[in-house]
Amino acid sequence: MKNVYLSLLAFLIFGFISAQQAPVDYVNPFIGTSNYGATNPGAIAPRGMASVSPFNVAGRIDLNPLEKDSQWLSNPYVYENKFLTGFSHVNMSGVGCPDLGVIITMPTTGELETDHLKYGSTYSEETAKAGYYSANLDKYKVRAEATASTRVGVSRYSFPAGKSNILLNLGLGLTNEQGAMVHVVSPTEIEGMRTVGSFCYNNAEAAYPVYFVANFSKPADEFGIWKTPYNYEGEEAQWMTYNGKTRIKEGFTREVMGDSIGAYMTYDFNEPQEVEVKIGISYVSLENARENLDKEVGDLSFEEVYEQTKEAWNKKLKVVEVEGVSEDDKTIFYTALYHTQIHPNILNDFNGEYPEIATGKTGKTEGTRYTTFSLWDTYRNYHQLMSLLYPQEQLEMVKSMLAMYDENGWLPKWELNSTETFTMVGDPAAVVISDTYLRGLTDFDVEKAYKAMLKSALDTVSNPLRPGLKQYVDNGYVGVDSGVPGPVSTTLEYNIADYAIAQLAKSLGKEKDYKTFSDRAFSYKKLYNSETGFLQPKYSSGKWYQPFDPLAGANFEKNVGYIEGNAWQYLFMVPHDIKGLMKIMGGAESFENKLDKVFEAGHYDMANEPDILYPYLYNYIEGSEYKTSAKVTELIKKYYKNSPAGLPGNDDTGTMSAWLVYSMMGFYPVTPAEPIYTFTKPAFEQIKINLNDQYYDNESIIINYRSSEETSNSDKSPAFLLKDFFINHNDFLNSKKINLITVDN
Amino acid sequence: MKNVYLSLLAFLIFGFISAQQAPVDYVNPFIGTSNYGATNPGAIAPRGMASVSPFNVAGRIDLNPLEKDSQWLSNPYVYENKFLTGFSHVNMSGVGCPDLGVIITMPTTGELETDHLKYGSTYSEETAKAGYYSANLDKYKVRAEATASTRVGVSRYSFPAGKSNILLNLGLGLTNEQGAMVHVVSPTEIEGMRTVGSFCYNNAEAAYPVYFVANFSKPADEFGIWKTPYNYEGEEAQWMTYNGKTRIKEGFTREVMGDSIGAYMTYDFNEPQEVEVKIGISYVSLENARENLDKEVGDLSFEEVYEQTKEAWNKKLKVVEVEGVSEDDKTIFYTALYHTQIHPNILNDFNGEYPEIATGKTGKTEGTRYTTFSLWDTYRNYHQLMSLLYPQEQLEMVKSMLAMYDENGWLPKWELNSTETFTMVGDPAAVVISDTYLRGLTDFDVEKAYKAMLKSALDTVSNPLRPGLKQYVDNGYVGVDSGVPGPVSTTLEYNIADYAIAQLAKSLGKEKDYKTFSDRAFSYKKLYNSETGFLQPKYSSGKWYQPFDPLAGANFEKNVGYIEGNAWQYLFMVPHDIKGLMKIMGGAESFENKLDKVFEAGHYDMANEPDILYPYLYNYIEGSEYKTSAKVTELIKKYYKNSPAGLPGNDDTGTMSAWLVYSMMGFYPVTPAEPIYTFTKPAFEQIKINLNDQYYDNESIIINYRSSEETSNSDKSPAFLLKDFFINHNDFLNSKKINLITVDN
Structure with missing residues (x-):
């Protein structure tokens, strides 16, 4: 009776709260802001180009x-x-390299101070919600609030009476690029541009400007520019009394260019006052930044913008409705779903214009041009989730990738604001596009996509996407003597991409290609050393690289064979040939023992992509399927929490969050480009997925979960899970209701 | 007979050449390019905003x-x-402080090299004419030619076959300001802006942008941007392989900002080719720079622009026609006249817009807005010469000064591109405006001008033009304890300004002001130490400053009493009270002895303004007038030559050249705001001044000169000179013919 009582109480509490709380209310943007989750609690609209994040990573190492x-x-x-x-x-949110983090505003009071080390402040009473952030700045007794529309960051500063300042610092930034222009247009408007780029310290040549127009709700009593020049060291310095010193250019209304510059608006308030600052962003031009500001926000108040953005978030998040769990579980679930809706983000302006990749031209889209494609991460589960929950967006993402191919001649690898950053390895765009098509989202030019995939899969001469391709084609693997970093990882990635191309070829009736790429897709076996039982680095001559240490490469240490991982973390990264891997390992038992050892010996890394499919592999071992539910549940409990450290590590533009969303809903897409889900124990009693009726006939899928004990006592409805632990994507999409029952092992 | 023969020969040669040579052909822009003359041989139109100067002052101290x-x-x-x-x-031309010298183009061949220390070249076969410059760049076998219209610099580069580049370097510059933006608009157009300012290391806060649009006659085969970032010294530097290294941004078409940036156009020529580069300049906006380029030059060829500019120069220079001297004398004369037509220069764009001073607004003029007012220099003789030869320009200059007063609340002191640089001492605008009015050029708002003068003459509280004014008003001089540099110089300058105001007051019937300022104008006497016979620095208490060294301050050394001079060089700088000075010195003999000593002992400095009137002071000593002609003739011969070192020193925006033009014509305006000329022996046999018929009734003034010997033998026409060595400005203007005869002493 105790159980029933508790259960009823939980239900009552849940019912009471849920009557008031919409999905959007369960977002906790602080999740992932510690433990290197790399998210930020800033205000942002779904897939927003602009956001307003508190910036607390500069200087004062005693406090930071x-x-x-x-x-x-x-x-x-x-x-x-x-x-x-x-x-x-x-x-950016959940990325592993510094970039952006610019166009920094700061409200202060008293005399103007432009050095961030001096004007910075501690803060308190932080609040963050979807589309909203606020804090008190202790030093100034200023309440700072932020919200955002897609392309406009909106802030509200509540100042005490007296002299107040709003700084717009264009020197400071997270990016290591420098260089800006700023221009005070009027006492209520500042425009400018700021250089960003060299993400992951790559492709610095492509550093580019982001444009902005800032509007202030109250005209400044005084305004100006500051500029800190570099210290001049020539003979002339003896006459330059201003050498290296910050200059204040009061009332200056021409353009100022430099590496360390900013603008300020100063007020003298007789009584406490609010000032709203709206900053429109564009990657095309000042004109577009201004149009984005005017058309998207215009005269809307802070509250009105926030209400619109909150509603947009709620609309996004309510595609999944969950019931019957703790508040914390709902929070980590909806926050994860929220984190999947930040990147890829919108690049095109209100008028459809966007910077093309590599051409230097301005393109124009009728739909949405997406950017920030961290595809090495996202090909594994993220785009599968988007295909299910947000099919229109997923199609626009595929179309964005194809537009990049049109512009650039190549599909993206790790694209950011129309620059190819060449980060990470493999050829993931082929996987994403094939997977999307094979999940039934076919409304794009698949022949062009196929042609684009073949180009990167076949060009062995001048191929920016697949270095080492010739060795791979000739030998079946990339050798340690190829000059390509992480040859084992690269070989596995190429296998996965080739498998995806093969699946698409098959679907398109291209039998010959299907054969070719199917053959290529299993060449990973050449790296399997049956003596050690690992996929190991090898010379192109066929000789194993020595010494071999299966632990080398953990914790992102550089090593010879693997990218961001070690031999344990890559051993099972063969999602397209799990049975084949099992076979070369000597069968299911050996496979299971090794998989157990990964977890038991602490080799498993929840914080990075290569091994995130591991817990689902138990479903491939007859009789041990229960371990998947157990392991997934354990990992969720261990790594995902309603707290700043509540992500296992870097969110990887939503990939870790997508893993959680799938896992809490009770299913997971193990094999990219193979539209099959495998089940696990869901985190909720009921999950309702509301399908987009423009793409799917079925209105919604309801997943019910009961433990076998409960079921045997009260519910005799048929259970699906136990049949074979897998379901075809189409069958899944067409299911009205799926009842999952945990069985005891 | 020998003399006659020689004389005849000279005449024949002269006549022969003059049939072919117009005044413009006598300009040698190399004069003043050595000996710190600070002119440049670049191509420029009269009073041009743009010019194209060879730039050879950066790096390679072995060659430079x-x-x-x-x-x-x-x-x-x-x-x-x-x-x-x-x-x-x-x-800039003939100024004493570095500024501008930016927007630097360079033609090169072979592989792209953007470091000026590496791409620089020696050169040969230099040619410079009014509106034209050319040289061969030895390293590249490229002929570079330059011409200019008022707001557009036009270059023609003759490349050999092969790979060629045109660099547009926005990092390098003469100014010590940094910061630029550049944007390749198309393969034939680059736009951008470059920070300049802090002239004389003053007012660095006011540093401002100059805008440009560059048009290339042939589309580049390739183009791009380079940027050299500062060396980053943080922990991140370990990942920044590009740290501090120049980046080449091939084909980049967005804005790039930074301190060390540039753009390049690259060509691959099958055969030798010419490329013309036209660069429109504006101080208002990119749009105006583009309009200046389009409307002023448009499709005109290099030759067509040069022909127009040459004709404009000739029209300017032929206001004076000289005859009967050596080619070198004509060259130094017309080059001096040419050098008076560079500054003040035109600031307004083709559409009349210009940046207002201090307001940050864009103004618009129906006439011409002039800039570069080095008034401490030019009030002494330059504007007097302009009133005579170019009355319309002089009036527009006065109107420009009054517009500055409207905008800024103050008349200019040393204005450059609508920034007040606060260079030098005194209150010279009052002198210039009064002098102009008193010379009969009254078509401006004299009441406003008078009000503006009174403001700087009377405001003892917050006065940026006349520091130390309260002490000056209270005590009659600025004390060494005032904190004002050069208190003796400052006192003398204020006296001169006050005298000018008094003269204008008298002319306007303001008797009371006339009395007040007349009284103030002679207070220099309080600094006359009859024991030493010098004007000396004094404490406000009345005590002399000790130690006193009349030589301290020569050669621009810093000293307690004087600005850019010593006690000898300031002793006679009382142009408005020469008789009074004579009196306190104990009479004409004592005055003359001292004046002689200045020259004999080598205290005279022809290279700076305070003592440039000295040789004319002999005209004030009865019986010693001959010394003026002798001394002036000697000084011309010694300091002014048809060679790069042919100026005594810095041209001071044409003041030294104006001294020469007057002196060679045989007369000089000793006392500012007192419209009287004093005579000297002219350098020519005949000078014809063609007066502007819109301002003057008399069409022309002819000055004939013969030595007394010649005259007594051959020419009995009446001689003017001997009557009293002075002539009223109006009488001068109305003279059809003035015959000057040298008399033997």
Whole structure:
């Protein structure tokens, strides 16, 4: 009776709260802001180009233990840090390299101070919700609030009476690029541009400007520019009394260019006052930034923008409705879903214009041009989730990738704001596009896509996407003597991409290609050393690389064979040939023992992509399927929490969150480009997936979950799970109701 | 007979050449490019905003002994230097502080090299004419030619076959300001802006952009941007393989901002080819720079622009026609006249727009907005010469000064591109405006001008033009304890300004002001120490400053009493009270002895303004007038030559040249705001001044000169000179013919 009682109580509490709380209310943007999750609690609209993030990673290492210049730090905000130097208006979420984090505003009071080390402040009473952030700046007794529409960051600063300032710092930034222009247009408007780029310290030549127009709700009593020149060291310095010193250019209304510049608006308030600052962003031009600002926000108040953005978030999040769990579980679930809706983000302006990739031209789209494709991460589960929950967006993403091919001659690898950053390895765009098509989202030019895939799969001469391709084609693997970093990882990635191409070829009736790429897709076996039982680095001559240490490469240490992982973390990264891998390992038992050992010996890394499919592999071992549910449940409990450290590590533009969303819903797409789900124990009693009726006939899928004990007592409805632990994507899509029952092992 | 014969021969040669040569052909722009004359041989139209100067002052001190960063150097070109790093498109002439010297183009061949220390070249076969410059760049076998219209620099580069480049370097510059933006608009157009300012290391806060649009006659085969970032010294540097290295951004078409950036156009020529580069300049906006380029030059060829500019120069120079001297004398004369037509220069765009001073607004003029007012220099003789030869321009200059008063609340002191640089001392605008009015050019708002003068003459509280004014008003002089540099110089300057105001007051019937300012104008006497016979620095208490060294301050050394001079060089700088000075010195004999000593002992400095009136002071000593002609003739011969070192020193925006033009014509305006000329022996047999018939009734004034010997033998026409050595300005203007005869002493 105790159980029933508790259960009833939980239900009552849940019912009471849910009557008031919509999915959007369960978002906790602080999740992932510690433990290198690299998310930020800033205000952002779904897939927004602009966002307003607190910026607390610069200087004062005594207050900011994770300081941007003292280590590799990829986020504008860290939960543990305490010293805030403003609010950045273009930001990335869950990425592993620093970029953006610029166009930084800061409200201050008293005399003008433009050095962030001096004007920075601790803060308190932080609040973050979907589309909203606020904090009190202790030093100034200023309440700073932020919201955002897609292309406009909106802030509201509540100042006390007296002299107040709003700084717009264009020197400070998370990016390591420098260079800006700023121009005070009027006492209510500032325009400018700021250089960003060299993401992951790659392709610095492609560094590019982001444009902005900032509108202030109250005309400044005084305004100006500051510029800190570099210290001049020539003979002339003896006459330059201003050498290296910050200059204040009061009332200056021409353009100012430089590496360390900013603008300020100053007010003298008789009584406490609010000032709203709206900053429109564009990657095309100042004109477009201004149009984005005017058309998207215009005269809307802070509250009105927030209400619109909150509603947009709720609409996004309510595609999945969950019931019957704790508040924390709902929070980590909806926050994960929220985190999947930040990147890829919108690149095109309100008028459809966007910078083309590599051409230098301005393109124009009728739909949406997406950017920030961290495809090495996202091909594994993220785009599968988008195909299910947001099919229109997933199609627009595929179309964006194809537009890049049109513009650039190549599909993207790790694209950011129309620059190819060449980050990570493999050829993931082929996987994503094939998977999308094979899941039934076919409304794109698949022949062009296929042609694009073949280009990167076959060009062995001048191929920016697949270095080492000739060795791979000739030998079946990339050798350690190829000059390509992580040859084992690269070989596995090429296998996965080739498998995806093969599946698409088959679907398109291209039998010969299907054969060719199917053959190529299993060449990973050549790297399997049956003596050690690992996939190991090998010379192109066929000789194994020595010494071999299966632990080398953990924790992102550089090593000879693997990218961001070690031999344990890559051993099972063969999602397209799990049975084949099992076979060369000597059968299911050997496979299972090894898989057990990964977890038992602590080799499993929940924080990176190569092994995130591992817990689902138990479903491929007859009789041990229960371990999948057990392991997934354990991993969720261990790594995902309703707290800043509530992500296992870098969110990887939503890939870790997508893993969680799938896992909590009770199913997972193990094999890219193979539209099959495998089941696990869901985290909720009921999950309702509301399908997009423009793409799917079935209105919704309801997944019910009961433990076998409960079921045997009360519910005799048929259970699906136990039949074979897998379901075809189409069958899944067409199911009205799926009842999952946990069985005891 | 020998004399007659020689004389005849000279006449024949002269006549023969003059049939072919117009005044414009006598301009040698190399005069003043050595000996710190600070002129440049670049191509410029009369009073042009744009010019194209060879730039040879950067780096390679082995080839460039006068290197810009190794000393105080104020010019983009030095004749002795050998290492050319391009052609700068905004330049100053004859100023004492570095500024501008930016927007530097450079033609090169072979592989792209963007480091000026590496791409620079020696050059040969230099040619310079009014509106034209050319040289061969030895390293590249490229002929570079330049011409200019008012707001557009036009270059023609003759390339050999093969790979060629045109660099547009926005990092390099004579100014010590940094910061630029550049944007390749198309394969034939680049636009951008470049920060300039902090002239004389003053008012660095006001540094401002100059805008440009560059058009290329042939589309580039390839183009791009380079950027050299500063060396990053943080922890991140370990990952930044590009740290501090120049990046080439091939085909980049977005804006790039930074301190060290540039753009390039690259060609691959099958055969030798010419490329014309036209660069429109504006101080208002990119749009105006483009309009200036289009409307002023458009499709005109290099030759057509040069022909127009040459004709404009000839029209300017032929206001004076001289006869009967050597070619060299004609060259130094017309080059001097040419040098008076560079500054003040035109600031307004083709559409009349210009940046207002201090307001940050864009103004619009129906006439011409002039800039570069080095008034401490030019009030002494330059504007007097302009009133005589170019009355319309002089009136527009006065109107420009009054517009500055409207905009800024103050008349200019040393204005440059609508920034007040606060260079030098005194209150010279009042002198210039009064002088102009009193010479009969009254078509301006004299009441406003008078009000403006009174403001700077009377405001003892917050007065940027006249520091130390309260002490001056209270005590009659600025004390050494005032904190004002050069208190003796400052007192003398205020006296001169007050005298000018008094004269204008009298002319306007303001008797009371006339009395007040007349009283103030002679207070210099309080600084006359009858024991030493010098005007000396004094404490406000009345005590003399000790130690006193009349030589301290020569050669621009810093000293307690004087600005750019010593006690000898300021002793006679009382142009408005020469008789009064004579009296306190104990009479004419004592005055003359002292004046003699200045010259005999080598205290005279022909290279700076305070003592440039000295040789004319002999005309004030009865019986010693002959010394004026002798001394002036000697000084001309000694300091002015048809050679790069042919100016005594810095041209001071044409003041030294104006001294020469007057002196060679045989008369000089000793006392500012007192419209009287004093005579000297002219350098020509005949001078014809063609007066502007819109302002003057008399069509022309002919000055004939013969020595007394010649006259007594052959010419009995009445001689004017001997009557009293002075002539009223109006009488002068109305003279049809003035015959000057040298008398033997």
